[in-house]
Amino acid sequence: MRPGERIGGLVQSLSEHLVNNVEERMLEGARRDFLQNGFTKLPFLVPDRVKSSVADEIEDLVAEHGVRRGMSFKETGGTPRLMRNVRHREISEHGDVIPQVYGSTDLLGALGRVAGEPVLTCPYEPERYVITELEQSGDTHGWHWDDYSFALVWVVACPPAEHGGFVQCVPRTYWNKEDPQLHRQFIAQPIHSFELRPGDLYLMRTDTTLHRVYPLTRGRRLIINMGYASRADLHKQISHETMDGLWNGSRTDQAEQTA
């Protein structure tokens, strides 16, 4: 089978799964969670065959193109990013399955039913998809918001919660890049924590949900974050300091920024 046919078959099996196996009540349950917490797990959204093809591609890409980064950003109150990443550019150049799955019309339709509004491919390409591996003790994706409204995160590897790696979030919070006031956000509202397992997917309302990955003490955590836009995002002036800093520097820039 030619690669194009294999990938076409995978996207087709995702569409068939969404029509045949994902019931309205599952999407409605996810929608209630999502509106309440800015977060919902959706492991049922994608068939195992597609999950394992995406996972295999992620493993190959991180082995071949992963770059270690260590940074912090004043726009999110100086919180750390200690991780290995593969950026959009390398994923779209060397990946086959991920770019096709990302743009699947049926996947976007299902996400829109959960979000309660249209979920659109991100107009700013570097934020469409990024692979993140946490691999050392202390590695974390520290507290932040994202520039665009939605993230669909696919979990390939994750240690048990005893070793960190779970997601924490504070919904209904707003990002003032000049003065993010993280401590005030934590005082004003509770922090919700969610354990993840390999094979999980989750959808987060990332522009109004402050979130982080709890620092790892052992094991390995590997995900791909697929970023999507709302209609409103298309009309906003969005500056991209944190994501540009994280994902867009050249290898030399990154080496200089690495702690």
Ligand SMILES: O=C(O)CCC(=O)C(=O)O
């Ligand atoms: O690793 C995760 O679960 C979250 C990733 C994330 O927040 C991001 O890439 O912006």
Ligand SMILES: [Fe+2]
């Ligand atoms: Fe994020």
